[in-house]
Amino acid sequence: MYIKATIVFGRGKSFSCSIETTENGVNFTPFDLNLFAIRFKVLGSPTSDAKVLLDHIITQNTDILTEGQIDDPDNGKFTFVVNAEDTKKLGLGHFPIAIELLDADTLEYVDTITEGKQGEEFNKIYITEV
């Protein structure tokens, strides 16, 4: 399943996310985000060399309304935001997104939450007029 978030141009919207882990695909445990930060990117194309049109670093202290926030790190929950200004910058259309785990202290890349494949589905947002 891939994210396909629709946002009305000029309005902005926040989206909550949670991360769980499983070993057997049966039992799922919340992923502890206390040691991590989240990076939310809007890309120009679903390629690795795509231009980053929007880049938000989300931590436990960022503004939950404009940037997003790791609001429940113990349970692996966080919120990412595409605010009204971001929609104006991006304009209308579909934009691939990427959500990455970063080390909370060094902000070094750890892992990508949203994996997509070339030629296949990928996570994206859709900015519409209405």
Added chain:
Amino acid sequence: MADFKFYLNRSGMRGAKGEKGDRGFSPTIVEGTNTVNEYTLKIVNEFDEFETPNLRGDNVDILDPNGTYVRYDHQTDKLYVASADLANSTDAGIIRIATPEDFEVFSNDTAVTPESMIDELHKQLVSPDGSISIEQNSETSKTELKFSGTGAINELEQRVTELDTKTDNIRADLTTEAQVREAADIQQQNQIDTERQERETQDASLQEQLNSKLTVDNIKEGNNITITRDGNNITINSTGGGSSGGGDVTSDGNNIFTGTNEFRGQNKLRVGNGTDYAIIANYSSEIMPVTESDIQTTEGLVIGSSVISTVLEGEDVFKRVWNTQTSRMELSPVIDATMVDNQTIKFDNGELKADLSEIGDEVNTLAGKVNTLETKVDELQLFKFPNATIEGSPTINNGQISNFNTTNYLRFPFEFKTEGRTWLLNGSFDTNTDVTTQQNIIDSSTSIALAVRNSKLVLALSTNGTNFNLGEHESTNNILANTKYYYRLSFSGTQYQLSTSTDKQEWLSEITIDSDQPIASKPMTISSPGHPFGGVINLNDYDLTVANTLVWQGMDDVGMASRMDVNASNITQTGIDKLKELLLGDIESLVDAINVNYDSNNSTSPVQDLAATPMMLSLETTELDVENSFTSDKPKAEFSDDLVLPTNSVESYDDDTDIDLGGNV
């Protein structure tokens, strides 16, 4: 509940490789908007399409299409394209290089470059009068200024020309003026010459007329005048009289002075031998006795009323005698041979001589007596006496007073009265062994008191005459026993000062009292009955000066007091008179001892006669030879009808006639 959930580590079995998929769709990209301010791309996907945002970024407004500057608007926070502002006197901006047209309009917003300046400089310089040419050198591009010599120079030249003309005119005027004046001078000179000639002609005529007057008929002989004519020369001779105004008056023959003659001035009578002469001084009513200064001879000396002359003879020495019968002053011999004793003074071949050998012993005796007399006179002159009133019988020894007691002391001959003037009292005292008991040196009731007491000198002064209101003051230094002290007590007008000395060289200030009040006037004593001085007071050291004038000395010059055996207590006026009588008797007896006795009818000595009767010198000649000579080339004499020359020799004199041989005759 989260909008999205992510599951990590969720994976299934790896499936089989699937079939190759269909060829994918490639979106197309086309240009959307392309303007100066906006550039977009339209992307067409398989199912949709979208347009990119403005890829040009921030918009830059084009306000001036021709502008070439991007400017920033602070108010709108936007960039825009426009032209740059021009620079002016207040704001910075761009400025362009001036053009020739800018020079013409004197542009104030363009810049001058060196090149434009060089090119335009010659256009901006002007020479209003054209005296200077301004051109740009095409080779060097420099602006050259050349003086063309017009305008001001011409004006200068014109002014110089005018000045030259004026100078020439002035020169011509001066020349003319000089010529005129020269002509006038010549004319004036001619007039002067003419007048001179006329005057000379007149003078010659006058002279001729004058000469014509000098004829026998015009010049008459007067008394005692003889006139002889020889051609144009007229000789006038006088049988008497003399010349006037200096020169020699000589005439041959005997000259007779008759009538009343006056010979004024200093007259010299030349004796017959022509060498000796006598001078008779002016006199008032009678012929003065000839004195030593009046009579000089080439030999000998006329002394006072006696005459010593080698040529005198008895009948030549006369004395003036008034003849009561003839009422004339006559000369009679004073000394003749009969009057000479021929011993001490004698006539020898007509010469009056003194034989000193006769009086040698007498002179020696006289000299001895004179020496004795001189010694006594010196002693008399040195004798002094205390200038104070002596009370009791103090011991007086050459002014040193001692043996003072309650009855023996001295009084000042006056009250110490200075009336505020400055004064200085000098004195001295010799202490004895006692310098403790009070001993007064000077005392008064309430004026000045000076005493030795308790080895000090004590001074008390009174200005009110009632008490010693200025207090008692002790000396700074001690007074020693058996010591002589000199002291000075003075009043300067503002201060009393007492000083002492033992040698009259080094003085020590002992007491100083500031006061401008004078001392009260009271009688004063030296020593005092109440506190007699035990030592010696030397009155020779005492004197008083008031207002710088010596008014009193302790010892006074008495003179003849020593001839009497007097002491200080019994000298009286009678004693002084007696002393004078005795001394005068000594002098008279001395005079008697040198008198010369004469066997003559004269009972008195010639010395006495000489002292009583002055003698006159009479000349040998009895006639005055006066020679008068008048010629035409000598100053003409002035004759007076009153002149009468004596007819006889000079034997007698009229007392009322002044003899003046030095003036006009």
